[in-house]
Amino acid sequence: MWANSGTPTDAWFYNESTASRAHLAVSATTSDIKQAATNMTHGINNCGFAEGTFGVRSVFKGNTGKFANLTSSAKCSSKFPDGQNTMSFGPFDSSHPNTLAVTCFAWKTDSNGTEAMVEADTYIGSNRHMVDKFPSHCTNSFDLQSTMTHEFGHAFGMDHETSGTHEVMYPFESPCALRRHLGGGDWSGMAGLYP
Numbered sequence: 001m002w003a004n005s006g007t008p009t010d011a012w013f014y015n016e017s018t019a020s021r022a023h024l025a026v027s028a029t030t031s032d033i034k035q036a037a038t039n040m041t042h043g044i045n046n047c048g049f050a051e052g053t054f055g056v057r058s059v060f061k062g063n064t065g066k067f068a069n070l071t072s073s074a075k076c077s078s079k080f081p082d083g084q085n086t087m088s089f090g091p092f093d094s095s096h097p098n099t100l101a102v103t104c105f106a107w108k109t110d111s112n113g114t115e116a117m118v119e120a121d122t123y124i125g126s127n128r129h130m131v132d133k134f135p136s137h138c139t140n141s142f143d144l145q146s147t148m149t150h151e152f153g154h155a156f157g158m159d160h161e162t163s164g165t166h167e168v169m170y171p172f173e174s175p176c177a178l179r180r181h182l183g184g185g186d187w188s189g190m191a192g193l194y195p
Contacts, residue, residue, distance in 0.1 A: 008056045008194065010037070010120065010155055013064035015088035021126035022089045028132040029144060033087060034060050036148035036180070039168075040156055043190055045182040056156060056194040069104065070123035072096075076104035081119040085155070087148075089126040100128050100147045100173060103154040120155035124148070129175075138176035146179040153186065157193050161185040 014033060016026045037058035038044065043051050069080035072093040092099050105120040124130065124147070131141045146168075153169045161169035167183035182190070 008116075009059055010057075010085060010117075010152075011059045011061050012037075012085040012087060012120075012155075013061050013066065015065065015067055015086065016063045017065075018067070018089035018126070021091070022124070022128075022130050024089075024130065024132060024144070029089075030060075032132050032145040033148050036145050037152050039145075039149045039180055039182065040152040040190065043182055043187050044180070045184075045187050047182075047184050047187065049182075049184070049187045054190050054194040056190075058152070068121035068123040070102055070121060074099050074102045074123070076121075080104050080121060081106040083119065085120050087122045087124065089124045089130075091127040092125045100125050100130070100142055101151050103151045105155060117155070117157055122148070122151045122155065124151075134176055140175045142173055142175055143178055143180070146173060146177070149180050149182075153190075156190065158186070158189050161189065 019026045019029045041056050041058045043054055066084055066086050068086045068088045069077045071077050072091055074096045101122055101124045103120055103122045106118050107115050108118050109115050129141045130144045132144050134141055149168050158169050160171040161167040163185045168179055168186045
């Protein structure tokens, strides 16, 4: 869970210049990433659960010249943490042929022994056929908003949910499939962390 001084908040930046690495438009990627954060913090779901009740929020702080501090081999770099939550696109190397995105996060423990998230960077695969809208004859494209909803789940302290492929936090994403809205396990996890 994010450090609490009032409502726990993930204030994040996006390096807009990196959208071109994935051959995507800045406006479309920014919109998808912002909506992904909303999907998670508001508990957007198709299950009939209450939405907008979680005690957490996400704030987009704008463009940045910084890059997510992760490497092409999906590891936190030596520069992490640097005091800023950053999203950026970059290529994954051949050691991670199926990785779409990775989030690196840092925790701190307060004097009461309570853990809190203090930073999360997300590196989005620019060489993973990420799209904001599927082509009419989709065969090997991945939905950016679905991917980023999953990564925001990690940024908010969620682990993988393996009860079914309908869960946002399921560890694998199929090409040409949408999974933007929380499943029952996702919703229960967020409700437990942020009542």
